[in-house]
Amino acid sequence: SDPSPLRDADLIEYRRSIRMDHSIAATPFDAFRFAMLEMKIQRVLGTQGLADYRDQITAQGSDARARETSIEAQLLSNNCQVCDNEEQASLLKEQGNEAFVSGEYYLAVRRYSEALQHQDLDVEDRIKILSNRSATWLKLEQFSQAREDACTALNWRPKDVKMLVKLLRRRAAANDHLDNMHEALQDLCMAVELQSTACDVSVDPAASQETSTPEEDVTAIQSLWERTHLPSKTVALWSRHQPQLPASEFKRPSSVRCHSTVASRGKLYQWGGRMCLDSASMNESLVPAELLFVFDSASLSWTQVITSGTVPEARFDHSAVASGNYMYVWGGNLLGRSLMCGDESVWRLSLESHEWELWVSKPTKSKSKRGGKKTRKKVQPSWPTLRTGAFSLLHDTEMLIFGGEWLGYRFNEVWAFDLPSREWRMLKPNGTYRPPPRTTGGGCAGMFVAANALFVYGGDDDTHASCCQFDRLCFQSCTWSRVPLMGDIPPCLSEHCIAPIKSRNGEIQQVLMFGGYCHGRDPTSPPMHSPPSTHTVGVGTYCNLLFVFDPKTWLWSHLPPATHVTPPKAAQTWCLGGEEGQIFFGGGYGVEAGSTATMLSLIHI
Secondary structure, X not given: OOOOOOOHHHHHHHHHHHHOOOOOOOOHHHHHHHHHHHHHHHHHHHHXXXXXXXXXXXXOOHHHHHHHHHHHHHHHHHOOOOOOOHHHHHHHHHHHHHHHHOXXXXXXXXXXXXXXXXXXXXXXXXXXXXXXXXXXXXHOOOHHHHHHHHHHHHHOOOOOHHHHHHHHHHHHHHHHHOOOHHHXXXXXXXXXXXXXXXOOOOOXXXXXXXXXXXXXXXXXXXXXXXXXXXXXXXXEEEEXXXXXXXXXXXXXXXXXXXXXXXXXXXXXXXXXXXXXXXXOOOXXXXXXXXXXXXXXXXXXXXXXXXXXXXXXXXXXXXXXXXXXXXXXXXXXXXXXXXXXXXXXXXXXXXXXXXXXXXXXOOOOOOEEEEOOEEEEOOOOOOOOOOOEOOEEEEEOOEEEEEOOEEOOEEOOOEEEEEOOOOEEEEOOOEXXXXXXXXXXXXXXXXXXXXXXXXXXXXXXXXXXXXXXXXXXXXXXXXXXEEOOOOEOOOOOEEOOEEEEEEOOOOOEEEEEEEOOEEEOOOOOOOOOOOOOOEEEEOOEEEEOOEEEEXXXXXXEEEOOEOOOOOOOOEEOOEEEEOOOXXXXXXXXXEOXXXXXXEEEEEEEO
């Protein structure tokens, strides 16, 4: 018998002979050739397998053709030469690459399979060969084998990010054709996330015909999302409540704007800001600095507290976070002293005793004398420039500050203030990409931390218009990247409210984004799926849309109200988590601003 392995040409010749009824050839040589081919096939498939193969060749239809292709793939992969050494494995891999480029996919599968027979093959080489064979299976429309090879390669945990991206793409393509669209969606989203940290994703010779780019991946994700998008498993049940207000001249603490709100132990603490006392003249004044308003989600009531200690000056558009039993305040505009006047000190308020203290003040610049002349030491900035309207949040034991503006100049830096050590540090990102400078208003967070990264959405850019810029700072690599907007794309917003929803183990599983204001741009552009639920006032637009962001897939979903009660259209609203599955939104200013507290109950089906 002929010991040589089967080739693509052998199978083509055999199929042609069967379909043209040339099993009895015209010449003895042809008959001998046909018999030798059948013996080779029978040696792999067995007698019954050979009969099944002949039936599939003579049958008609796409199903028969798919079964025939599967059998031929088995024939070629099982007739591999034994690979004895690493040099031979490398040579077989190169032959497989050449066969792939020339379109001889069956031969490529066989060469890759032969190379994988080498037991001492390096892990990285094995991953590359499996990746190449997975790409070849995709060309042969053998999607189960393509997924299996991609999964096997991923189980080896490739260290190269570019290889990991390619394997995720190939497994996603296979799952898509196998109608496993949710798995395909997760793989593509992970590939996009990895590409945000990889400068370039090259294509190896075996997959030279793959031209997928990050933009094409995003398009594929959007297509998959539209095909798999079902009604959300999270139902939003809104209800309105009228909280009891404190008996004072400031009877509407919820309508104060440009203030700060922090949440701690089921209570919300509101401090500072501006408030219009005369609705006829629309004159605004600063809320007295000694006043602190406390909202209790259990009793739905406001309490006015007179603070003591070293009280800071009244201000608005400042930054504030809560950690433990304390609230920390920095920055803002002290409009009372001049047109633009700020405070660079960090202040701390005890939420139990309601006593203020100066936590740390900005150190004076050091000077030294040399040769009788005064010269300033050139030192690295250790304190952020004074600013208002900065994005802020608490991460571990640090208050993070992003963006903001001062005297018309907008920032795009990230500063971290360590609360225990009372020290500032500026994060120095790697790479070349930087997010555009922007600001937000009223102490609104506008950003959140999830999956060891800082996400920033929206804000007012240098054109004084709301933007839909979505950026991510990876803490591990300290690199900025722009996050693609996918799913129900939110409108361009600023002064919006963001509320992360944590699971029982403390991991953020969802992020809610509600309300906001749109300056100078149509809030229905560029949303691709978001309904235009807005109300225009003057040159801007208030919004009452609720969006849910999935940190794992980077997909946005619009969550419409499940009841006849709709939330107010307002900006600079506050949020407070109540019982499990309940979140309170309230305050703000806009079309329906007032003291109403709107409760959102998130029911997971």
